Amino acid sequence: MEEKQKSLSPPPCPSTVTVRRNPSRRARATPYTTATKPPFSSLASAITHDVPTFPIDEILSIQIPQSEPKQSIPESLKIFLRIKPLRSFTKVTTTKARPRNVWPQNLSKKNIAKENRNPEITKKVKKKDEEACITLNDPYSVTLTPPQSLQELKRSKTEVYEGFSHVFPADCSQNDVYDKMVQPLLEDFMKGKSGMLAALGPSGSGKTHTVFGTLKDPGIVPITLHRIFKKSDESSSGPLRLFNLSIFEICSERGKGEKAYDLLGGESSELSVQQSTIRGLKEVPIQNLEEAESLIGQAMLKRATATTNSNSQSSRSQCIINIRASCNGFSNETKMQSSDAMLTIVDLAGAEREKRTGNQGERLVESNFINNTSMVFGQCLRLTRYLRDYLEGKKRMALILTVKAGEEDYLDTSYLLRQASPYMKIKFDNTEEPCNKRQLKTFPRAEKNKKIKLSAPKTSQGKKADPADRSSPRLEPVSHDKNEREHIIMRNFSKVLWNVLKQYNEKLKVAEGEICTLKDSLRREQLKSLVLETELSSLKSSCLAEPCIPEVEAFVHAKENFEVAASMTNVVRNVDDDSCNLIKARKEAGAEESSESPVPYVVRNVDNDSCNLIKARREAGAEESSESPVLRNVDDDSCNLIKARREAGAEESSESPVPRNVDDDSCNLIKARKEAGAEESSESPVPYVVRNVDFDSCNLIKARREASAEVSSESPMPSKNVKDAELVRCHLSSQNDAEPRQSVNSEENVGIPSATTHVEAEVTDFPRDQAIQNQDDPTPSPEQVEVGQDFINSQISNVQTKSAVSRRFPDSEKKERNRRLLPVSSRSLTEEMNDLNIKENQIEKPQVKTAKTCVQKKAESIQGQEIAVPAREAEPASTKKQRNGQKPKRFTQIENLCSCDRRLQPASSVLLTREINTLEIEDDIAEPKGTRGGKKTTVSQPRSQGSVTLLHLLTNNLHL
Ligand SMILES: Nc1ncnc2c1ncn2[C@@H]1O[C@H](COP(=O)(O)OP(=O)(O)OP(=O)(O)O)[C@@H](O)[C@H]1O
Numbered sequence: 001m002e003e004k005q006k007s008l009s010p011p012p013c014p015s016t017v018t019v020r021r022n023p024s025r026r027a028r029a030t031p032y033t034t035a036t037k038p039p040f041s042s043l044a045s046a047i048t049h050d051v052p053t054f055p056i057d058e059i060l061s062i063q064i065p066q067s068e069p070k071q072s073i074p075e076s077l078k079i080f081l082r083i084k085p086l087r088s089f090t091k092v093t094t095t096k097a098r099p100r101n102v103w104p105q106n107l108s109k110k111n112i113a114k115e116n117r118n119p120e121i122t123k124k125v126k127k128k129d130e131e132a133c134i135t136l137n138d139p140y141s142v143t144l145t146p147p148q149s150l151q152e153l154k155r156s157k158t159e160v161y162e163g164f165s166h167v168f169p170a171d172c173s174q175n176d177v178y179d180k181m182v183q184p185l186l187e188d189f190m191k192g193k194s195g196m197l198a199a200l201g202p203s204g205s206g207k208t209h210t211v212f213g214t215l216k217d218p219g220i221v222p223i224t225l226h227r228i229f230k231k232s233d234e235s236s237s238g239p240l241r242l243f244n245l246s247i248f249e250i251c252s253e254r255g256k257g258e259k260a261y262d263l264l265g266g267e268s269s270e271l272s273v274q275q276s277t278i279r280g281l282k283e284v285p286i287q288n289l290e291e292a293e294s295l296i297g298q299a300m301l302k303r304a305t306a307t308t309n310s311n312s313q314s315s316r317s318q319c320i321i322n323i324r325a326s327c328n329g330f331s332n333e334t335k336m337q338s339s340d341a342m343l344t345i346v347d348l349a350g351a352e353r354e355k356r357t358g359n360q361g362e363r364l365v366e367s368n369f370i371n372n373t374s375m376v377f378g379q380c381l382r383l384t385r386y387l388r389d390y391l392e393g394k395k396r397m398a399l400i401l402t403v404k405a406g407e408e409d410y411l412d413t414s415y416l417l418r419q420a421s422p423y424m425k426i427k428f429d430n431t432e433e434p435c436n437k438r439q440l441k442t443f444p445r446a447e448k449n450k451k452i453k454l455s456a457p458k459t460s461q462g463k464k465a466d467p468a469d470r471s472s473p474r475l476e477p478v479s480h481d482k483n484e485r486e487h488i489i490m491r492n493f494s495k496v497l498w499n500v501l502k503q504y505n506e507k508l509k510v511a512e513g514e515i516c517t518l519k520d521s522l523r524r525e526q527l528k529s530l531v532l533e534t535e536l537s538s539l540k541s542s543c544l545a546e547p548c549i550p551e552v553e554a555f556v557h558a559k560e561n562f563e564v565a566a567s568m569t570n571v572v573r574n575v576d577d578d579s580c581n582l583i584k585a586r587k588e589a590g591a592e593e594s595s596e597s598p599v600p601y602v603v604r605n606v607d608n609d610s611c612n613l614i615k616a617r618r619e620a621g622a623e624e625s626s627e628s629p630v631l632r633n634v635d636d637d638s639c640n641l642i643k644a645r646r647e648a649g650a651e652e653s654s655e656s657p658v659p660r661n662v663d664d665d666s667c668n669l670i671k672a673r674k675e676a677g678a679e680e681s682s683e684s685p686v687p688y689v690v691r692n693v694d695f696d697s698c699n700l701i702k703a704r705r706e707a708s709a710e711v712s713s714e715s716p717m718p719s720k721n722v723k724d725a726e727l728v729r730c731h732l733s734s735q736n737d738a739e740p741r742q743s744v745n746s747e748e749n750v751g752i753p754s755a756t757t758h759v760e761a762e763v764t765d766f767p768r769d770q771a772i773q774n775q776d777d778p779t780p781s782p783e784q785v786e787v788g789q790d791f792i793n794s795q796i797s798n799v800q801t802k803s804a805v806s807r808r809f810p811d812s813e814k815k816e817r818n819r820r821l822l823p824v825s826s827r828s829l830t831e832e833m834n835d836l837n838i839k840e841n842q843i844e845k846p847q848v849k850t851a852k853t854c855v856q857k858k859a860e861s862i863q864g865q866e867i868a869v870p871a872r873e874a875e876p877a878s879t880k881k882q883r884n885g886q887k888p889k890r891f892t893q894i895e896n897l898c899s900c901d902r903r904l905q906p907a908s909s910v911l912l913t914r915e916i917n918t919l920e921i922e923d924d925i926a927e928p929k930g931t932r933g934g935k936k937t938t939v940s941q942p943r944s945q946g947s948v949t950l951l952h953l954l955t956n957n958l959h960l
Helices: 002-008 040-050 056-061 072-076 107-117 148-153 174-190 207-211 220-234 289-302 362-375 377-383 385-391 407-424 437-442 444-461 467-545 548-564 738-744 765-776 780-802 811-843 845-861 877-885 887-900 906-919 932-937 945-959
Strands: 077-084 089-093 124-128 134-138 141-144 159-161 166-168 195-200 240-253 257-262 270-274 277-279 284-286 318-328 341-347 397-404 568-578 582-591 601-609 617-622 626-637 642-648 658-665 669-678 691-696 699-707
Touching: 077 174, 141 407, 148 407, 159 407, 166 174, 174 195, 174 220, 174 318, 174 341, 174 397, 195 207, 207 220, 207 341, 207 397, 220 240, 220 289, 220 318, 220 341, 240 289, 257 270, 284 289, 289 318, 397 407
Parallel strands: 077 166, 077 397, 195 341, 195 397, 568 601, 601 626, 617 669, 626 658, 626 691, 642 669, 642 699, 658 691
Antiparallel strands: 089 124, 134 141, 141 159, 240 257, 240 284, 240 318, 270 277, 318 341, 568 582, 568 617, 582 601, 601 617, 601 669, 617 626, 626 642, 626 669, 642 658, 642 691, 658 669, 691 699
């Protein structure tokens, strides 16, 4: 029959996708998999004609692994469905015979009269077939259709339930049920495997009928016992098996708890139920089928039953029958001791509806218990703990659902199938659209129950569940995991970013260090470049000054030639270059052969400070019989030439120191020249000429002082002193005499033996110097001043063109520059004179004694001769005469010039003052004048490198 159905009904293409509960059936070979498939090549070739480009070969060649069905669940939980046959309603209508003699008779009355007259024929039995709500689709599925009344009033829904292990139709026999359902379990049981079989369904659906049956139509238990003992007899050669039978029931105790009663025990047969263990249960060994059936009969008598509207003998408890098979000895096949097996058959109490059963009172309480323990699987697991292991799939179990097929049983059937569907993995197939909202509102409980009941069992199975129930508990860990993952990602990203930032920070630090280093190196290079530029400018300045130098050299050589005849000629030339720096110092001194006069010397000091050239020159020449110190100082500051020249010429019989100071600073040429000449035989005070020319800021300050001394030995020393803003006193004193000193001091201190030559500059010297000059020999000094001024003018004209840049400085700024720059040369002069004082005291004193007498003689012969060093060799002689003759006038001019620019030479004057003081020469013409320079003399200036060089040069030259 089944095979015929299978052959006639090819597997239809399912309109809906459903998941079958039984994977083994799902794994059943389908015609597509079992039928001879055309080779892929031919299929591909056929397809390639249509769609040649589609990679069907590759797609079809993919071997999709077939998921093996889980064998444990289907083996443990087999769900069967048995449909109870429809009952036929017998409708008995009683008709009364109608009285015959009633005329005209109403038809109805006539009929009634007939029934009354003949009552036997009034009773007709009408049979009406009940409409079925459930139909069998196939051995594995059914369709549940609500009745028409329910479709109109309630939610109309046709449900298809699939996945049953087998569906027993209404006309199936007890043997069919046994064969399909019990036989596999029995075989396993006989092999020593335990199993359970339970019948579940609404009240009156045929559970008890299925389990126990009747005498005419025995159920599962009698058949099983029969088969057991039958097999035992057949396998007598095998190990001896002992079977034990135990029967008990679990019923409600007034709706509060459950109690177990042993149906085979004595009167007090209550049992204690501890989890799945029943303590005190009597187990009766059965030897044969008759003993077993007798025990079962006794148990059924003890089982609690009651009469309800649904069932005249409705079971009011869960009846459990255990058949335990114990094996004595070893199995011939396995040679191993067999373990005991338990076959459990359960007749659950049927779910009951109050309306249908009409239960009240105690019956209603029992009904609730029954419903809770049978119809609701979840609660059944809790309340009937004994069956928990089976229902949880830990033991082999087969469940048979019994349903009634009538329309009026639709609700019970639908309710049972819905509750059992999770276990059967049955999905609903909604063939009709859901009802409208009104209908949903009318039956919210059913919809709610559907969701709840269907989703709850999935939890235990670990399968897909209804998201309505599990959404929140599942979303929470998912969101938590997601947040945790994002947190970890962001944390790692932050770490990486932090590391990158730290690396960049380190690089920035290194870069900053390199920048600092580069800046330092840049500064150093800039300084070097500045130094080089300064040197370059100084070299340029020196180159520019070179044309002047030959002139000066020529002048010096002329002086030297002139001094050849003199007794001593000493020329000191010092060039001081500071900070760029050129320092030249030259000192020349010549002495005549027989002269004992003080050593005339020429000091030339050129000081060039930071692109400034300062030249100072002193020349001192002494004639054979006279002393003629010449000091020339030329000072030029900041494109400005300050020239001071002092010339002092002494006639043959007189001393004529001529200091000349030319100071050129800051651009700059500072020249100082002192010339002094002394006549050969003169022992008279050294006449000196001091010429100081200061040119500042395109201003020329010229000062010239010339003094000449006559040959007369003891005459007061004529002197000219040209002063600048500060007191400048140049004093050249002849050596070895007290007389010159007396004359210098304008006092008659003859007894002071001193042969030293001093150059002293003081602010207050001029008037006295001028007075002395007028007294002694005023004639030669003006001429010498004139000559020297002409020379300086010519020098200035050269220098002015070369120092035009510095002329743009204003006077006020140049004053400051003078104050700053002049001390350089002045210090040089100071140190020079300090050493000069010492050396001359040591060297020239011995000469004083021998030359003392000669000076007076030679002074007369040299008288009138100009001992002041001429500015140039080509200088006309008339100028000399004019110089001598116009001495007072020139003095006046120089005095005016010096008075105008007196303020511009404080530093040089101060230093000259210090110089003279250190030389310890008494200057009679010194006169305090002004305090500005005097105050500044107290300031001790640090000795510069140029000064040190100048000192060495002076010392060497003095030694010479
Ligand atoms: N398959 C069937 N064929 C013929 N008769 C049946 C069948 N199933 C049940 N019946 C009859 O229906 C009646 C009720 O059956 P049964 O007592 O087995 O129901 P039940 O499910 O056990 O009810 P309850 O849960 O109340 O005990 C019985 O008289 C029984 O003979």
